[in-house]
Amino acid sequence: MFEAKGIRSGYSGVTVIRDVDLSVEREVFAVLGANGAGKTTLLATLARLIPLMGGEIWFNGRDVTKLRPWETAALGLAYVPQEKGIFADLTVLENLQVGAMIGTRSREERVDEIIELFPDLGELRTQMAGTLSGGESRMLACGRALMQDPKILLLDEPTAGLSPIYVDVFFEKIREIHKTRDVTIVLAEQNAAKALEIADRVMVLNLGEASEVLDAAELTTEKLKEGYRI
Amino acid sequence: MNLDWLDAFLVSGLFYVMMVIGLALLLHLQLGLARIANFGVVGFWGIGMYAFGVLFVKVDWPFGEVWAFLISVVFGTVVAGLAGLLVGWLIADLDIDGVLVGTLGFATAVWILATTEQDLTGGALGMGGLGFPYDIGSVKANETLWLVILTILVAIILYYVSRVHKSPYGRLLISIGDNEPLARSLGKAPFQTKLWLFAVSSAGMGLLGAMYGVNERFLETGNLGIDITLAAMVGLVLGSTTRMWGAAVGVALTVGLFDVVIQFYLPLPREWYTQAIPVLREMVFGGVLIIVLLFRPYGVLGDMRRDKLMRRMHGG
Numbered sequence: 001m002f003e004a005k006g007i008r009s010g011y012s013g014v015t016v017i018r019d020v021d022l023s024v025e026r027e028v029f030a031v032l033g034a035n036g037a038g039k040t041t042l043l044a045t046l047a048r049l050i051p052l053m054g055g056e057i058w059f060n061g062r063d064v065t066k067l068r069p070w071e072t073a074a075l076g077l078a079y080v081p082q083e084k085g086i087f088a089d090l091t092v093l094e095n096l097q098v099g100a101m102i103g104t105r106s107r108e109e110r111v112d113e114i115i116e117l118f119p120d121l122g123e124l125r126t127q128m129a130g131t132l133s134g135g136e137s138r139m140l141a142c143g144r145a146l147m148q149d150p151k152i153l154l155l156d157e158p159t160a161g162l163s164p165i166y167v168d169v170f171f172e173k174i175r176e177i178h179k180t181r182d183v184t185i186v187l188a189e190q191n192a193a194k195a196l197e198i199a200d201r202v203m204v205l206n207l208g209e210a211s212e213v214l215d216a217a218e219l220t221t222e223k224l225k226e227g228y229r230i
Numbered sequence: 231m232n233l234d235w236l237d238a239f240l241v242s243g244l245f246y247v248m249m250v251i252g253l254a255l256l257l258h259l260q261l262g263l264a265r266i267a268n269f270g271v272v273g274f275w276g277i278g279m280y281a282f283g284v285l286f287v288k289v290d291w292p293f294g295e296v297w298a299f300l301i302s303v304v305f306g307t308v309v310a311g312l313a314g315l316l317v318g319w320l321i322a323d324l325d326i327d328g329v330l331v332g333t334l335g336f337a338t339a340v341w342i343l344a345t346t347e348q349d350l351t352g353g354a355l356g357m358g359g360l361g362f363p364y365d366i367g368s369v370k371a372n373e374t375l376w377l378v379i380l381t382i383l384v385a386i387i388l389y390y391v392s393r394v395h396k397s398p399y400g401r402l403l404i405s406i407g408d409n410e411p412l413a414r415s416l417g418k419a420p421f422q423t424k425l426w427l428f429a430v431s432s433a434g435m436g437l438l439g440a441m442y443g444v445n446e447r448f449l450e451t452g453n454l455g456i457d458i459t460l461a462a463m464v465g466l467v468l469g470s471t472t473r474m475w476g477a478a479v480g481v482a483l484t485v486g487l488f489d490v491v492i493q494f495y496l497p498l499p500r501e502w503y504t505q506a507i508p509v510l511r512e513m514v515f516g517g518v519l520i521i522v523l524l525f526r527p528y529g530v531l532g533d534m535r536r537d538k539l540m541r542r543m544h545g546g
Contacts, residue, residue, distance in 0.1 A: 073417040089408040102417035
């Protein structure tokens, strides 16, 4: 189980995330919100890339509040940022290989699994990652994170800016990753309709404050509009 | 061995070229892979040279000269490595401005220490008493053998750099240089990785400093100016910061061209060598650098081609 209790965080003394509670286990958990709602800050905070101003984070019964990002990564938490989720100076294959710095399974075995999941990456394996298209980069970022054999995968708007065909494919992949690899997924997303297709539970973030956590089926249009301040 | 055919100036010039190639290769690991712009190369080189020299000359060793020499070389290398560890600890999390100031400051501190600690280093007067750990006949023969030993050492550094390029450690260094915030989520600590890199490469620079001290037989603080750093940095940038062979090609085109070909083989008036050439050298270095960066922004060899390396390693 991954749990955040009353977390606060932000940048240069400005609080962006205010007292957010979150608890996820073996599910797809969607964090919805408009631009500037704090979704990226929340996920970066959970990945320990932004320092906490308050609150606690627990992972499988262990207090990870004071751990650094590489220490939580080693425990099984992987993060895919919205932008710059790949290493442009490395090839596709090398991007996957650096993802396998932790874990005991063989690197080759893991690479084969990721290429099975994202066949396009197999054809691009010797290409420089900096030359990939937006959709290919997102696949690679996701594949790189999965190479860590994570228990929790934090995905920050994985389909932002992608063409509709890629969006559909990507959401299918997220569902598949959750089901076949038993990975808990925390998905920050603006596209509420698509996110609700695959999410088990949902939380709407509004200016850094979280609404109540609901089952995806319980989220009404009114509650969503309230969260998006429409 | 009859070495009459060999020009003593050529041996001395090649020694300098080979040493700068070694420094540029180590700088390539820092700057080309991890994007740490170390402007204090001469500091690590110099501290290795002086630590070796002081221990070798000032200590009255109870055992043979060869052992004293080896222990002193190891000491110089370790001291440079420890200095790298300290400086790396200070600069590892700084941005490029901080790294520039920190490394330049370290090089200046080494120069000040070497100048002011006269009892140990001889200060501005310099320190003699160094020599080769062997004697195979003439000075030229000794220097030639030392050049061969240095060439072997630089070949080992080159081999190490090529191994780093192909290893998970090398990929981690490139990841850190490319996108450090993302690299923090890979499960390995970027700070410790950079620290280790800085310690190992600085130790290598210190070893090259000790080698140079032996070749010169005399240590002087005049060697601790910016020249060595500039020679390695300009050579590397000119060849290509990100490609392993960039160091060798760039240094051959700059230091090699000037300190060997022009200085020793062009029939120039004698007074030019003492007056015009040193100034002309820096001017041409700068001019060539500007021209190359205008037309080949990634250096003569171009940018890193990991895709080619991967195709060689994995096919496809």
